[in-house]
Amino acid sequence: MVLVVLLAWGYVVLLMALATAGAADGGIGAALRVALGYGLLPMALFVYIAGSPLRRKAARRAAQAQAAADPTSGAPNASGHATAGAEPGRVAPVREKDRRL
Numbered sequence: 001m002v003l004v005v006l007l008a009w010g011y012v013v014l015l016m017a018l019a020t021a022g023a024a025d026g027g028i029g030a031a032l033r034v035a036l037g038y039g040l041l042p043m044a045l046f047v048y049i050a051g052s053p054l055r056r057k058a059a060r061r062a063a064q065a066q067a068a069a070d071p072t073s074g075a076p077n078a079s080g081h082a083t084a085g086a087e088p089g090r091v092a093p094v095r096e097k098d099r100r101l
Contacts, residue, residue: 002050006043013039 013035021031 002047006046009043009046010039 016038017031017035020026020034021028023030
């Protein structure tokens with residue numbers, strides 16, 4: 001669908017540029033400005049916006065592939081092993097609060 005829109009818009013801009021170049025007060029410079037202003041810049045913006053879901057999907061796939069290759073780099077416990085429980089009979093150390101007031 002994106003390709004159809006780009007081809008149609010490119011055709012319209014080409015005709016606009018040719019009409020501008022052939023006009024009495026137009027010229028090659030005016031035709032190039034029309035082609036850039038109405039053609040290349042808006043089409044590049046359209047491709048960037050339309051391609052953002054694909055880029056997001058590719059980034060997600062790359063992150064998943066990297067996490068699968070190196071299980072310690074991802075989220076906690078990305079390796080799939082059970083986490084270690086607290087050792088029985090031990091109390092976790094607690095820091096004393098700073099007494100300087």
